[in-house]
Amino acid sequence: MKDMNELVEMFRERGYRITPQRQCVFKLLQGNTSHPSAESIYREARKEMSSLSLQTVYRTLAELVSLGELIPVDLGTGTVRFDPSVEVPHHHLVCRSCGKVSDLFADLRPPDMPEGYAQDFEVSSTEIVFRGICKACMTDGEDLGEREHRFSSK
Amino acid sequence: MKDMNELVEMFRERGYRITPQRQCVFKLLQGNTSHPSAESIYREARKEMSSLSLQTVYRTLAELVSLGELIPVDLGTGTVRFDPSVEVPHHHLVCRSCGKVSDLFADLRPPDMPEGYAQDFEVSSTEIVFRGICKACMTDGEDLGEREHRFSSK
DNA sequence: TATCACTTGAGAGTGACTATCATTAAGGAT
DNA sequence: ATCCTTAATGATAGTCACTCTCAAGTGATA
Numbered sequence: 001m002k003d004m005n006e007l008v009e010m011f012r013e014r015g016y017r018i019t020p021q022r023q024c025v026f027k028l029l030q031g032n033t034s035h036p037s038a039e040s041i042y043r044e045a046r047k048e049m050s051s052l053s054l055q056t057v058y059r060t061l062a063e064l065v066s067l068g069e070l071i072p073v074d075l076g077t078g079t080v081r082f083d084p085s086v087e088v089p090h091h092h093l094v095c096r097s098c099g100k101v102s103d104l105f106a107d108l109r110p111p112d113m114p115e116g117y118a119q120d121f122e123v124s125s126t127e128i129v130f131r132g133i134c135k136a137c138m139t140d141g142e143d144l145g146e147r148e149h150r151f152s153s154k
Numbered sequence: 155m156k157d158m159n160e161l162v163e164m165f166r167e168r169g170y171r172i173t174p175q176r177q178c179v180f181k182l183l184q185g186n187t188s189h190p191s192a193e194s195i196y197r198e199a200r201k202e203m204s205s206l207s208l209q210t211v212y213r214t215l216a217e218l219v220s221l222g223e224l225i226p227v228d229l230g231t232g233t234v235r236f237d238p239s240v241e242v243p244h245h246h247l248v249c250r251s252c253g254k255v256s257d258l259f260a261d262l263r264p265p266d267m268p269e270g271y272a273q274d275f276e277v278s279s280t281e282i283v284f285r286g287i288c289k290a291c292m293t294d295g296e297d298l299g300e301r302e303h304r305f306s307s308k
Numbered sequence: 309t310a311t312c313a314c315t316t317g318a319g320a321g322t323g324a325c326t327a328t329c330a331t332t333a334a335g336g337a338t
Numbered sequence: 339a340t341c342c343t344t345a346a347t348g349a350t351a352g353t354c355a356c357t358c359t360c361a362a363g364t365g366a367t368a
Contacts (some may be wrong), residue, residue, distance in 0.1 A: 017314060017365050039355080053317045058356070074230030079355065093267075093275050099205040102275070108265040113247075113284060117258055121247050123286040130267060171345060193324080207348045212325070233324065260313045309368100316363070327354085332347070338340085 001029060001069045001084035010067065024049050025060040035073065035081040035092075035101040075101060075129060091127065095134035104130065155183060155223045155238035162292065164221065170239065178203050179214040187247075189235040189255040229255060229283060245281065249288035 002010065006016055007026050016022075024045050036044075042057045061082055064070035071083045075092060077099040085103065093102040110126040111121075156164065161180050162172055170176075182190075190198075196211045215236055220222035225237045229246060231253040239257065242287050247256040264280040 015314085019315065019365070021316075036209065037355090053319080055318085055357085056316060059315085065234075074228075076230070076234075080230070083274030086273040089307045091205070093271070093277075096278065104267065104271055106268045106271075108268075109283060110265075111262040113258065114260045114262075117247070117260075121249075121256070121287040122292060123284045124182075125248055125285045126248070127283045127285070128264060128284065129281045130275065130277045132275055138276060169345085172335070173346065175347070191324090205348080209326085209349085210347060213346085310352105311368085312364100312366100314363105314365080318361095319359090321358070322356085324355095327352070328350085330347105330349090332345105334345080335343095337342080 001064075001086055004030060007032065007069065010069075014062070014067075021052055021056050022063075024052065025057060029064070029070065029082070032084055033103060035083055035103075037079040037081050037084045039079065041082075044066050073101065077101065091129065093130045093132070093134070095137055096131055097133055097137035100134055100136075102134070155218075155240055158184060161223065164223075168221075170217070174203065175206055175210050176214050176217075178206065178214055179211060183218070183224065183238045184203070186238055187257060189237055189257075191233040191235050192232065195236070227255065231255065244282070247284045247286070247288070251287055251289055251291035254288055254290075256288070 001008075003111055004023075004026055007054070008023070011018060011022070025041060028041055028044050034040075038054070038058050038061055041061070042054045045052050045057060061072075062068060065072050065082075067084060069084070072080050073083050074080045075094045077094065081101055082110055090107060091104045091106070091108060093104055094100075095102075100123075110128055113121070113123055140148065155161075158177075161176070162207070165172060165176070173308055179195060182195055182198050186195075192208070192212050192215055195215070196206070196208045196245060199206050215224060215226075219226050219236075223238070223240060225240055226234050227246065228234045228239050231246045231248065235255055238256075242259060245258045245262060247258055248254075249256075262282055265283055267275070267277055
């Protein structure tokens with residue numbers, strides 16, 4: 001994700017207005033590696049700008065996604081999370097217990113699709129998802145974070 | 155997923171009762187490779203048993219999941235889908251346009267986690283997800299099926 | 309500093325589950 | 339075959355994560 005000034009510039013170029021709400025959301029995403037959900041960005045943002053609406057957070061995130069500055073990741077944890085690391089390709093670790101998503105920066109070259117399938121499906125991206133238990137949940141038997149919901153397989 | 159008789163046997167062993175509703179859901183899942191959602195199982199089941207409730211479908215699916223006879227797959231298409239192919243490990247193709255999920259049966263050995271990460275995360279499964287456009291959506295520009303929702307990355 | 313289209317926030321709406329509970333019905337006992 | 343117990347079901351309401359609509363507010367250009 002671009003830095004603050006570049007984002008502002010980018011928005012201006014497209015005729016989008018620079019509002020305090022947008023800047024507030026931009027700021028919270030800069031260098032954020034926690035894979036926040038819209039809701040968690042909202043909670044943080046309200047500490048500085050109590051009038052901000054959740055709706056505006058969703059809208060701003062969607063704008064950044066459509067500009068390619070944010071990647072939405074939906075890994076079955078119940079909410080879409082947002083990843084500002086768009087520059088470096090990477091993969092994700094998902095904790096089955098608390099739902100936390102972590103990055104795995106490594107050049108795990110994903111396998112190519114076998115020939116037989118390639119004719120019927122045009123691949124645009126390949127993701128490798130590691131599911132398991134994170135360190136925090138291994139040590140505490142107790143879960144603290146947001147949990148994985150519904151039909152989680154374990 | 156086990157066959158009809160084995161499922162009935164398995165349920166009886168655990169003291170679960172064999173109801174027409176459960177049998178109806180079992181039958182619709184046998185050999186089903188369409189990765190149905192609870193809703194689509196419900197729609198099919200109602201054709202034979204119009205009194206069946208959606209609630210019972212969800213319950214029966216959850217039972218099968220907890221017995222390991224069904225794998226819930228949540229690939230960000232807006233609904234959890236269910237995969238009765240629990241015996242053969244495989245991966246999934248997800249169409250960004252219509253949301254359809256297809257199986258890819260191939261021994262794509264997923265890469266191991268790099269050493270550095272392995273201490274902080276205990277991996278229980280690794281999935282490879284190929285996202286792109288399915289044949290049907292390539293030919294018709296028009297989409298017919300259920301679409302991918304919300305913050306789909308494209 | 310006036311204008312106006314873009315933004316915002318409030319409130320209602322939607323879809324996919326999930327909880328609660330009175331009624332119904334498996335299936336072993338009689 | 340009928341009774342009885344208790345699990346299972348269906349109806350209804352509730353929750354959560356978004357999504358829509360629209361009147362009111364406000365950047366940015368003139």
